[in-house]
Amino acid sequence: xxxxxxxxxxxxxxxxxxxxxxxxxxxxxxxxxxxxxxxxxxxxxxxxxxxxxxxxxxxxxxxxxxxxxxxxxxxxxxxxxxxxxxxxxxxxxxxxxxxxxxxxxxxxxxxxxxxxxxxxxxxxxxxxxxxxxxxxxxxxxxxxxxxxxxxxxxxxxxxxxxxxxxxxxxxxxxxxxxxxxxxxxxxxxxxxxxxxxxxxxxxxxxxxxxxxxxxxxxxxxxxxxxxxxxxxxxxxxxxxxxxxxxxxxxxxxxxxxxxxxxxxxxxxxxxxxxxxxxxxxxxxxxxxxxxxxxxxxxxxxxxxxxxxxxxxxxxxxxxxxxxxxxxxxxxxxxxxxxxxxxxxxxxxxxxxxxxxxxxxxxxxxxxxxxxxxxxxxxxxxxxxxxxxxxxxxxxxxxxxxxxxxxxxxxxxxxxxxxxxxxxxxxxxxxxxxxxxxxxxxxxxxxxxxxxxxxxxxxxxxxxxxxxxxxxxxxxxxxxxxxxxxxxxxxxxxxxxxxx
Amino acid sequence: xxxxxxxxxxxxxxxxxxxxxxxxxxxxxxxxxxxxxxxxxxxxxxxxxxxxxxxxxxxxxxxxxxxxxxxxxxxxxxxxxxxxxxxxxxxxxxxxxxxxxxxxxxxxxxxxxxxxxxxxxxxxxxxxxxxxxxxxxxxxxxxxxxxxxxxxxxxxxxxxxxxxxxxxxxxxxxxxxxxxxxxxxxxxxxxxxxxxxxxxxxxxxxxxxxxxxxxxxxxxxxxxxxxxxxxxxxxxxxxxxxxxxxxxxxxxxxxxxxxxxxxxxxxxxxxxxxxxxxxxxxxxxxxxxxxxxxxxxxxxxxxxxxxxxxxxxxxxxxxxxxxxxxxxxxxxxxxxxxxxxxxxxxxxxxxxxxxxxxxxxxxxxxxxxxxxxxxxxxxxxxxxxxxxxxxxxxxxxxxxxxxxxxxxxxxxxxxxxxxxxxxxxxxxxxxxxxxxxxxxxxxxxxxxxxxxxxxxxxxxxxxxxxxxxxxxxxxxxxxxxxxxxxxxxxxxxxxxxxx
Numbered sequence: 001x002x003x004x005x006x007x008x009x010x011x012x013x014x015x016x017x018x019x020x021x022x023x024x025x026x027x028x029x030x031x032x033x034x035x036x037x038x039x040x041x042x043x044x045x046x047x048x049x050x051x052x053x054x055x056x057x058x059x060x061x062x063x064x065x066x067x068x069x070x071x072x073x074x075x076x077x078x079x080x081x082x083x084x085x086x087x088x089x090x091x092x093x094x095x096x097x098x099x100x101x102x103x104x105x106x107x108x109x110x111x112x113x114x115x116x117x118x119x120x121x122x123x124x125x126x127x128x129x130x131x132x133x134x135x136x137x138x139x140x141x142x143x144x145x146x147x148x149x150x151x152x153x154x155x156x157x158x159x160x161x162x163x164x165x166x167x168x169x170x171x172x173x174x175x176x177x178x179x180x181x182x183x184x185x186x187x188x189x190x191x192x193x194x195x196x197x198x199x200x201x202x203x204x205x206x207x208x209x210x211x212x213x214x215x216x217x218x219x220x221x222x223x224x225x226x227x228x229x230x231x232x233x234x235x236x237x238x239x240x241x242x243x244x245x246x247x248x249x250x251x252x253x254x255x256x257x258x259x260x261x262x263x264x265x266x267x268x269x270x271x272x273x274x275x276x277x278x279x280x281x282x283x284x285x286x287x288x289x290x291x292x293x294x295x296x297x298x299x300x301x302x303x304x305x306x307x308x309x310x311x312x313x314x315x316x317x318x319x320x321x322x323x324x325x326x327x328x329x330x331x332x333x334x335x336x337x338x339x340x341x342x343x344x345x346x347x348x349x350x351x352x353x354x355x356x357x358x359x360x361x362x363x364x365x366x367x368x369x370x371x372x373x374x375x376x377x378x379x380x381x382x383x384x385x386x387x388x389x390x391x392x393x394x395x396x397x398x399x400x401x402x403x404x405x406x407x408x409x410x411x412x413x414x415x416x417x418x419x420x421x422x423x424x425x426x427x428x429x430x431x432x433x434x435x436x437x438x439x440x441x442x443x444x445x446x447x448x449x450x451x452x453x454x455x456x457x458x459x460x461x462x463x464x465x466x467x468x469x470x471x472x473x474x475x476x477x478x479x480x481x482x483x484x485x486x487x488x489x490x491x492x493x494x495x496x497x498x499x
Numbered sequence: 500x501x502x503x504x505x506x507x508x509x510x511x512x513x514x515x516x517x518x519x520x521x522x523x524x525x526x527x528x529x530x531x532x533x534x535x536x537x538x539x540x541x542x543x544x545x546x547x548x549x550x551x552x553x554x555x556x557x558x559x560x561x562x563x564x565x566x567x568x569x570x571x572x573x574x575x576x577x578x579x580x581x582x583x584x585x586x587x588x589x590x591x592x593x594x595x596x597x598x599x600x601x602x603x604x605x606x607x608x609x610x611x612x613x614x615x616x617x618x619x620x621x622x623x624x625x626x627x628x629x630x631x632x633x634x635x636x637x638x639x640x641x642x643x644x645x646x647x648x649x650x651x652x653x654x655x656x657x658x659x660x661x662x663x664x665x666x667x668x669x670x671x672x673x674x675x676x677x678x679x680x681x682x683x684x685x686x687x688x689x690x691x692x693x694x695x696x697x698x699x700x701x702x703x704x705x706x707x708x709x710x711x712x713x714x715x716x717x718x719x720x721x722x723x724x725x726x727x728x729x730x731x732x733x734x735x736x737x738x739x740x741x742x743x744x745x746x747x748x749x750x751x752x753x754x755x756x757x758x759x760x761x762x763x764x765x766x767x768x769x770x771x772x773x774x775x776x777x778x779x780x781x782x783x784x785x786x787x788x789x790x791x792x793x794x795x796x797x798x799x800x801x802x803x804x805x806x807x808x809x810x811x812x813x814x815x816x817x818x819x820x821x822x823x824x825x826x827x828x829x830x831x832x833x834x835x836x837x838x839x840x841x842x843x844x845x846x847x848x849x850x851x852x853x854x855x856x857x858x859x860x861x862x863x864x865x866x867x868x869x870x871x872x873x874x875x876x877x878x879x880x881x882x883x884x885x886x887x888x889x890x891x892x893x894x895x896x897x898x899x900x901x902x903x904x905x906x907x908x909x910x911x912x913x914x915x916x917x918x919x920x921x922x923x924x925x926x927x928x929x930x931x932x933x934x935x936x937x938x939x940x941x942x943x944x945x946x947x948x949x950x951x952x953x954x955x956x957x958x959x960x961x962x963x964x965x966x967x968x969x970x971x972x973x974x975x976x977x978x979x980x981x982x983x984x985x986x987x988x989x990x991x992x993x994x995x996x997x998x
Contacts (some may be wrong), residue, residue: 016545019538020519027522031530035723036741039779040516045738046515224534238542242535280538 003066004080007087010063012280017051026236030228030246045106052102056095060253064091070155079277082465086283089162096145105138109410116408123398125379132407133375136368139412141371156413160289161420162467172423173359175482180355181389183493184342185492187352188391190497193339197328201255204249206320207257211247213316214258218299219452220245221272232405233260235267235296240276240284243268255337256348259300266299267292269452273460287415287459288468290480293421294428295455301351301422302429302488303448305366307334314445339495342390344399348354352489355422356389361404361415369412423485424472428459430484431476502565503579506586509553509562511779518552518737518930525701525735529727544605551601555594563590572843578776581964585782586663595644604637604982608909615865615907622897624878628724631906632874638911642868652865653975655912659788661966665865668915671922672858674981679854682978685840685850687890689996692838696827703748706756710746712815713757714764717798718951719744720771731904732759734766734795739778742767754836755847758799765798766791768951772959786958787967788913789979794954800850800921801928801987802947806833811945837995841889843898851988854921855888860903860914868911922984923971927958930975957970 024044032040064087071084078498112131119128139156146155153166208227216222224445230246236242245264249257270286286292302308310317310330318325321487326331340350346357367373373381382401387393394400406414432454433440439450458475465471472480491499508538523543531539542739553559563586570583611630618627638655645654652665663718715721729745736742744763748756777783785791802808809816817824824832839849845856863880866872872880881900886892893899905913931953932939938949957974964970971979992998 010543013545016542019542020523023526023542024519024522028528031725031727033721033723033741033743034724035720036737039738039740042779043515043518043522044512046512047519118926221534222532223534226530226532228530237537239538241538242532244532380778 002420004084007063008059008083008281011083011087011282014051014238015280015282015284016172017047017054021051022236022238026238026244026246027128029230029232029234032297039112040201042335045103046166046219048106049099049103052094056091056097056099059276061095064088070354075174079465080285083278083281090282092444093146096147097142098145101141101145105142105410108134108138109408112408112410113405115263116402116405120398120402123396123402125397125402128402129375129378132368135407135410135412136375139369151366153413156365156369157416158413160411160417162288163469164288164290164420169362169420172480172482173355173362173416173419176355176419176423176486177359179486179489180352182354183489183499184356184390186499187340187493187497188342190499192341193335194332197325197333197340198254199252200254200324202251202254202321202324204251205253207249208247210317211258211261213400214262214304214313215245217270217446218262218265218271218303218448220265224272227261233264235264235271237268237271240272240274240279243271245458259337261294262304263300266296269299269455270295270460273456274463275461278463278465283464285464287462287464287466287471288422289337289417290420291459292416294424294453295459297421298425298429298455302425303443303451305334305338305351306443308444309446310334310337311444334458335496338492339424340497342392344386344392344394345403351422352493353390355419355447358415358419360385360389361406365412365415379413407409420480423482424480426485426488427472427476427478427481429453430488432458456478502562502757503569503583505996506566507582507780510582510586510781513550514738514779514781514783515556516546516553519655520546520550521735521737525737525743525745528729528731528733532619536825540609544602547605548598548602551593552598555590555596555598560590560594563587576914578964582777582780582782585963595646596641600640600644601892604641604909607637608907611907611909612904614899615904619897619901622895622901624896624901627901627907628874628877630678631867631877634909634911635874637909638868646695650865652810652868652912655864655868656915657912659910659913659916661787662968663787663789663919667862668919671979672854672861672915672918675854675918675922675985676858678985678988679851682851682936682998683839683889685998686839686992686996687841689878689998691840691957693831694835694838696824696832697753697835698751699753699823701753701820701823703750706748706753707746709816709819710760712755713803713812716949717761717768717802719764719765719768723771724767726760732836733764734763734770734889736767736770736784739771739783742770750914750982756917758803758836761803762795762799765795768798769794769959772955773962774960777962777964782963784963786961786963786965786970789919789923789965790970791957792917793923794958796920796955797924797928799900801924802942802950804837804850805942807943808945809833809836810943834995837991839992839996841891842894843885843891844902850921851992852889854918857914857918859884859888860905864911864914919979922981923979925984925987926971926975926977926980927954929987931957952965 021044024040024047028037028044064084067084068088071081074081108131112135116128119125134244140152143152143155146158148154149165151166157164157166157169212227224241225243225245227245227247230248233246233248235243235245245261245268247257247261247264267286270292274284310333314330314333336338338350340352342353343349346354349357360382364373364378364385367381368375368378379397379401383393386400406412432451436450436454439454442448442450459471462471462474466474469479520543523539523546527536527539527543563583566583567587573580607630611634614630615627618624642651642654645657647653648664650665656663656665656668711726723740724742724744726744726746727748730747732745732747734742734744744760744767746756746763747758767787769791773783776789809829809832813829837849839851841852842848845853848856859881863877863884866880867874867877878896878900882892885899906913931950935949935953938953941947941949958970961970961973965973968978971977
C-alpha cells in the first residue's frame with residue numbers, strides 16, 4: 001500500500017500548510033494590529049497560492065492516480081479507499097482552475113471586498129458595480145473552467161455543495177416558499193410580541209459567562225478551543241484539536257452574541273469530533289457548507305431557541321444579569337427570542353423569514369449570472385423582490401443589495417447552502433429523536449450528551465469521507481427533504497402564535 | 500539587474516514563510532488551547548523544514564551566484580549590494596547543515612525541552628543528563644559542519660553572533676570580571692537596601708496601564724504592535740509593521756513585568772524601525788543577538804532603571820496604585836530597583852551580578868563542549884563556580900544548572916551575547932549623548948524622541964545590512980569595547996552605594 005501512504009504523507013503536508021493559512025487569517029481577524037495588514041495579506045496569498053500549486057501539481061496528480069490503482073483492491077467503505085476517492089475528486093476539480101486564474105480571482109475579490117466596505121459605508125452601489133461586474137465575469141469563467149451538466153449556476157453551487165444541482169435546490173425552495181409566505185402572512189395578523197426585553201442593558205462579561213456555561217453544557221471542549229472577539233464572528237478549525245469560536249458582544253442586544261456563539265459552537269463541535277482516524281488526511285473537515293450549516297443551525301435554533309432549553313437555563317440567565325430580567329417571564333422571553341417579523345437584514349432575521357432572504361439571493365444570482373438582469377439594475381431588482389417576498393422596501397442600498405459580503409468575496413453560489421442547512425438541521429434532529437427517544441427526555445432535563453453522541457456517531461466522526469448526499473442518507477436514511485422542516489415551522493410557530 | 504530582482508522576489512517569498520512560522524509560534528505561546536499542541540508542532544516543523552530547504556536549495560544557490568556577479572558592478576554601500584552580500588553569507592552557512600541533520604537537531608531539541616521542563620520541576624538533573632549529552636553531540640557535529648578558524652566554540656557562537664570569535668569574548672569578559680567582582684565585594688560591605696516596597700500588592704491592570712504609558716512615551720507604536728500575556732515573555736516581529744511584546748504579570752512583583760515589558764519594547768522598537776527600503780529582503784531584522792540585546796538592555800537599564808526616568812514617572816506610578824507606595828520616597832524606590840545582591844537566578848539578577856551568571860555559563864559551555872568536564876559532573880561544576888563568583892551555592896539543581904532553557908533548546912553559544920549586549924548598550928548610549936547633548940536634557944524632561952531618533956538613524960534603520968562589527972563601528976566609531984560599560988557601572992553604583 002505504499003503509494004496510498006505516500007499520498008497520505010503529502011495530504012498531511014498540504015493540511016499543515018492550510019493550517020498555517022487559517023492561523024494567519026484568524027490572527028488577522030482577532031488580534032493583528034492594523035499596521036500589519038499589508039504584510040499579512042502578502043503572506044496569506046503567498047502561502048495559499050503555494051498550497052494550491054502543490055495540491056494541483058503533476059506530481060500530486062501522479063500520486064493520486066497511483067493511489068487510485070492501489071485502492072481498486074480495497075473495500076469501498078475502508079478509510080483509505082474513501083481518502084483516495086475524495087483526493088481524486090478534489091484534484092480533478094482544483095486542477096480545472098489554472099493557477100493564473102486563481103491568482104487573478106483572488107486579487108479581484110480582495111479589491112472588491114475593500115471597495116464593498118467603502119460602498120456599503122456610503123450606500124453607494126455605483127462605486128461597487130464595476131467590481132460586481134468583474135466578479136461576475138470571473139464567475140462566468142469559473143463556470144467555463146468547471147463545466148456543468150444541467151445549468152451554469154451548478155458550477156458555482158458545486159464549489160460549496162459538491163454534486164448538488166440548481167434544479168434540486170429549486171425544487172426544495174419551491175416546496176418551502178409558499179409555506180413560509182403563508183406563515184408570515186398569518187403571523188402578521190396576530191398581535192405583535194414585545195421584544196424590548198432582549199435589548200436592555202446586558203453586561204458583556206455576563207453575556208460571555210452565560211454563553212460559556214451554555215456551550216460547555218452542550219459539549220464544546222475548551223481544552224481544544226477558545227472564544228475570542230472579532231468584528232464578523234466566525235468559527236475556524238486548525239485540525240480537530242484546535243477549533244475556535246469568535247463572537248461580537250453588543251451590550252444592548254442579548255440574542256446577537258448569545259445565539260451567534262451557539263451557532264459557531266455548532267460548527268466547532270462538528271470539527272472537534274471529526275474522527276481521529278482521518279486526522280490530517282484532507283477529509284478531516286465538514287462535509288459541505290449545508291451539512292456544516294445544519295450543525296450551527298441545529299444548536300442555534302432547535303436547541304438555543306427552544307422552550308425546553310430556556311426552561312432549564314432561564315433562571316441562570318436571569319442570575320447573570322441581576323435585576324435586568326426580573327419582570328420578564330419565561331414564556332415572554334421564549335416568545336421574544338422567537339418573534340417572526342419581516343426585516344431588512346438577513347443575518348438579523350428570524351427563523352421563518354430567513355429563508356425568503358435566501359430565496360431572493362438565489363434567484364438574483366442566477367439572473368445576474370445569465371445576464372437576465374444587468375448589474376446596474378441589481379438594486380431595483382433586489383428591492384422589488386424584497387417587496388414581493390417580505391412586504392418591505394429597503395430605504396437604502398446599504399440595507400439592501402449591498403448588505404452581504406458574499407458577492408464581493410467571490411461567494412456566488414454560497415447563499416442557498418444556508419437554507420439547505422436549515423432544512424437538514426430538522427431532518428437530522430427528527431431522526432435523532434426518532435432513533436433515540438431518550439434524547440428528548442434528556443434535553444428536557446438539560447442534558448445534551450445523548451444528542452451530542454448521536455451526532456458524533458452518525459455525522460461528525462465521518463468528516464468529509466462521503467459526499468453530502470451520501471452523508472445525509474447515511475445519517476437519516478433519506479435524501480435531503482423539506483418535509484420535516486416545514487412540519488417543524490408549522491408546529492413551532494403555530495403554537496407560539498396560536499395559529 | 501534582473502537576477503538581483505529575482506533574488507529579492509525569492510527572499511520576499513522566504514520571508515513570508517518565516518512570517519507564517521513566527522505567527523504559529525506566537526499563537527502557540529499566547530492563545531493556543533492545550534489540545535492544539537501536537538498538530539501545531541507538526542505544522543511548525545513542516546513549514547520550518549520547508550523554509551530551510553528553500554533557502555538552501557541549489558536553485559537558490561544559483562540565484563545567489565548570479566546576483567553576486569551582477570552586484571560586482573554596484574557600489575559597496577548600495578542596498579542591493581548589501582542584500583546580495585548577506586544572502587550569500589546566509590546561504591553558505593545554512594547550506595553547511597544537511598537537511599537531515601537540521602531535522603534531527605530540531606527533534607532532539609524538542610524532546611530535550613520537554614524533558615527539561617520535567618527535570619527542572621523535579622530538580623532531577625539525572626533525568627535531563629542524557630538529553631544534554633545528545634545535545635552536546637549535536638553541538639559537536641554542528642561545529643564540524645560549520646568548521647572554525649580558531650576554537651570549536653567559535654562555530655556555536657557564530658550562530659548567534661556572526662563573525663565573533665571566542666577569544667574576542669574572552670578578552671572582553673576578562674576586562675569586566677575583576678571590576679564586577681570588586682564592585683560586588685564593596686557593595687556587600689555597605690548597608691543593605693530595603694527592597695520590600697517592590698513586592699507589595701500591585702494590581703495587574705494598573706501594572707499594564709503604567710507599562711503602556713511608559714513604552715508609548717518611549718516611542719513603541721501600538722498601531723504596529725500589541726502586548727499579550729505569556730508564560731515566558733518574548734518579543735516577536737512579523738515584519739516591521741507587526742512587532743509584538745509579551746509579558747507576564749505577578750501581582751506581588753512590580754519590577755518583573757515592568758522592566759520585562761520595557762526590555763521587550765527595546766527589541767520591538769528596533770524591529771519596528773528597520774528601514775522600509777529593506778522590507779522583506781531577509782536583512783530586515785536585528786543585526787545579531789548582542790546588537791538586539793543592546794537595545795532591550797538600553798531601554799530596560801539605562802532608561803528604565805535610571806533616576807531621571809523615575810523622577811518624571813514616579814508620581815504617575817504612585818497614582819496607578821493608590822496608597823501602595825505613599826510611604827516610599829523616589830530615592831528609596833530608585834535604590835530598591837537598582838539593588839545589587841548576589842542571587843541564584845540569572846533572569847532575576849541585578850545589572851552588576853548578571854554578567855557573572857553569563858561568564859559562568861560561557862566557561863562551562865566550553866568545558867562541556869571540549870569534554871573537559873563530563874555531563875554528569877555539570878551540577879558540581881556549576882555550584883563551584885557559583886560559590887567562586889557569587890559566594891552562594893544553589894540549594895537545588897532546579898535553581899542551579901537546570902534553571903535555563905538554553906541547553907535544552909540547542910542554544911549553546913547564545914549566553915555570551917547577553918553580556919555583549921550589556922557592554923554595547925552603554926557604548927551606544929554614551930555615543931548618542933556625546934553626539935547630541937540635547938538627548939540628555941530631553942530625557943531629564945521625560946522626552947525620549949531625540950534618543951529614539953538617534954537610534955533610528957544610526958542603528959535601527961540598517962537592520963542586518965552590515966555584520967555586527969561593522970554596524971557597531973558605523974554607529975559608535977569604534978569596535979565593541981568594555982570601557983564605557985565599566986565606567987557606567989562604577990559611576991552608577993558608586994553613587995548609589997556611596998563607594
